[in-house]
Amino acid sequence: MRHSVLKxxxxxDYLRSLVTHELAVGxxxxxxxxxxxxxxxxxxxxxxxxxxxxxxxxxxxxQGRGTFVAPTKLDLEAxxxxxxxxxxxxxxxxxxxxxATEQVPAAPDIADxxxxxxxxxxxxxxxxxxxxxxxxxxxxxxxxxxxVPGLFDNGPPASVYGELRRxxxxxxxxxxxxxxxxxxxxxxxxxxxxVGKAVLRLSRRTFAGETACVYSRxxxxxxxxxxxxxxxxxxxALTPRSSELRQPAGGPPYNNGGDRRDDHGGARHGxxxxxxxxxxxxxxxx
Numbered sequence: 001m002r003h004s005v006l007k008x009x010x011x012x013d014y015l016r017s018l019v020t021h022e023l024a025v026g027x028x029x030x031x032x033x034x035x036x037x038x039x040x041x042x043x044x045x046x047x048x049x050x051x052x053x054x055x056x057x058x059x060x061x062x063q064g065r066g067t068f069v070a071p072t073k074l075d076l077e078a079x080x081x082x083x084x085x086x087x088x089x090x091x092x093x094x095x096x097x098x099x100a101t102e103q104v105p106a107a108p109d110i111a112d113x114x115x116x117x118x119x120x121x122x123x124x125x126x127x128x129x130x131x132x133x134x135x136x137x138x139x140x141x142x143x144x145x146x147x148v149p150g151l152f153d154n155g156p157p158a159s160v161y162g163e164l165r166r167x168x169x170x171x172x173x174x175x176x177x178x179x180x181x182x183x184x185x186x187x188x189x190x191x192x193x194x195v196g197k198a199v200l201r202l203s204r205r206t207f208a209g210e211t212a213c214v215y216s217r218x219x220x221x222x223x224x225x226x227x228x229x230x231x232x233x234x235x236x237a238l239t240p241r242s243s244e245l246r247q248p249a250g251g252p253p254y255n256n257g258g259d260r261r262d263d264h265g266g267a268r269h270g271x272x273x274x275x276x277x278x279x280x281x282x283x284x285x286x
Contacts, residue, residue, distance in 0.1 A: 011049035
């Protein structure tokens, strides 16, 4: 068993090195026969190695044609930026195909996300997002009509965040929820993938200060995206020592309950939790 596993690993690592250092996107990998001869292994072992790299997204199979180097996955970073800004940052040209623009009553879940009452009017935008002409994501978004009157008067804006900034609403924080699911028939056709392929479902609330500006739901092709999340070591909780509970002369004021202010002016409670009164300083992104 151990000898068989080592053979599989050798073939896999050889192919990974080829993809990384020698082959380009779209190039075919060596045939199963050549790999069997080179490493003295069975076709089953070769297929196991290839399958592993297909799962990783380094290789892709094309029915009736063979196995090829897959396009490089884009990192879906937690960053508050528009799709167009993210694609240009990667040196790619963004574009969109608009599927629907409407003004509709907010369903209860949409109203809740935008801090509205169910039935209030919202602008709805449904579109496919492209990078260098390839469909990458499907996006649905809702914005309060009273916040952005006349949003579609001259057609949908090329950049929703850009339109908000133009109106004096600077998106400065947000929150994302990400899940992996299988794509349905309708979205599969729009994305150019097979039904049942994996997609990343991202729901986002975007705020300007304390105002909920946009709620969006996007489906990203999992074969073109990998979620990248930067991490930091936890900061020391700002919990006052017992001797600090008595405010020193000329020192910074504490509010009721022993709270104190952090470096950004946000309230911190004695247990280190940030006050819910203002927006989180964590940035989320598209």
